Amino acid sequence: MADSSWLTSFPEMERSTMRTIRKTLDGAYKDFSREYGDFIESLFDPLLSFLIWFEKLLLSTPWWLVLIVCTGLVYVASRSAKLAVACVVSLLLIGYFGMWEDTMRTLSIITVCTLLAIVLGIPIGIAMARSNRVQAFVTPMLDIMQTMPAFVYLIPVVMLLGIGKIPGLIAVVIYAIPPVIRLTNLGIRLVDKEVMEAATAFGASRKQRLFGVQLPLAMPTIMAGINQTIMMALSMVVIASMIGVKGLGQPVLKSITNQYFTLGLLNGFAIVAMAILIDRASQAYAKRTQEHLGDHKHD
Incomplete structure (x- = not known):
């Protein structure tokens, strides 16, 4: 009993x-x-100041100048006239349907988040590639960051910092940083050991081997990581809008709560257009980097 x-x-x-x-x-x-x-x-005040300044810069810059700069960057990265034309058409349609300001806000936060993810992610990836112990410590954390639902880690961030740009930025970076860390680590580990031995034989120091051999050879893989980070940051835009991040995500959220089909669809297409343009341009740049390295090897 x-x-x-x-x-x-x-x-x-x-x-x-x-x-x-x-x-x-x-x-x-x-x-x-x-x-x-x-x-x-x-x-986080300096980061917030920079984000506000960059957002104001994009919003106050004449639309035609932003159009020229964005198209120029896409063409320089991809060397594709078709992609440059697609960029012009997409931005003109975004402006025509009254989504220009929201697109600029989204572009500002995605740019800052990507830069922050690169600045933090590449050194962590290098540390992982150099030490198995660091890799064993960081990998489970990356697994948690990638599998944890985004809503879950919004809770502690919002409780700590409230609602606004910085909590949104932190949430986006946490969500988007794992690919750049993982692929930096992978890219450096995949560098041919014989090439490293040759560099050592020529008397290259550890720093020279990293910046002169490992990073250039790993660049296509690192670029793939940056590409994935940008895509994940863009996919986080709607969720970040729930905690006060202005941009294309807020009209999508509004359309869900109020059942505005067209509003959600148009803003969704604007996010997709940005994602496709950035994806194609960065992939083309990574491919050209790989071909350039291949030509050097043949020489």
Whole structure:
């Protein structure tokens, strides 16, 4: 009898234990956010200032100048006249349907997020490639970042920093950074050992081997990582709009809550157009980098 009563009371014991754990963790995090929230927020002030400045720059720049610069960048990266024409047509349609400002806001946050992901991600990828211990430590964290639903890690970020641009930016970077880290690590590890041995034989230092041999040879793989990071950042735009990030995501969110089919569809197409243009341009650039390295090898 004693055994069966223990079995029946087990679910209740489990629930009370879970309640205690939840209360303890929630209380500890709330205390932490009250104590250090303002200090942590102040650390991000320079980044917020840069983001606001860059957004204002894109919004205040005449549309035709933005069109020329974007088309020029796409053409330089891809060397494709078709893609440059597609860029012009896409941006003109975005302007025609009244989505220019939201597109510029989205472009500003995606650019800043990608730059931040590159600045943080490539050094972490290099550290992983140089040390198996670092790789063993970082890989599970990347797995969690990629598999954890985006809504889940929005909760602690919002509790700590509130609603606005910086929490959105942090959420986007957490979601989008794993590919650039993983592919930097992979690219450097795939560099031919014989090439590395030859560089060492010629007296190259560790730094010279990294910047002169490993990074240039790994560049196509790193570019593929950057490409994936941009795509993931763009896919996060709608979720980030839930915590106050202005851009193409907010009209999509509005259209979901109010069932505005056309509004959601047009803004969705604007996000897709940006994604396709960036994807094709960065892939073409990576391919040209690979061909360029191949030509050097043959020489």
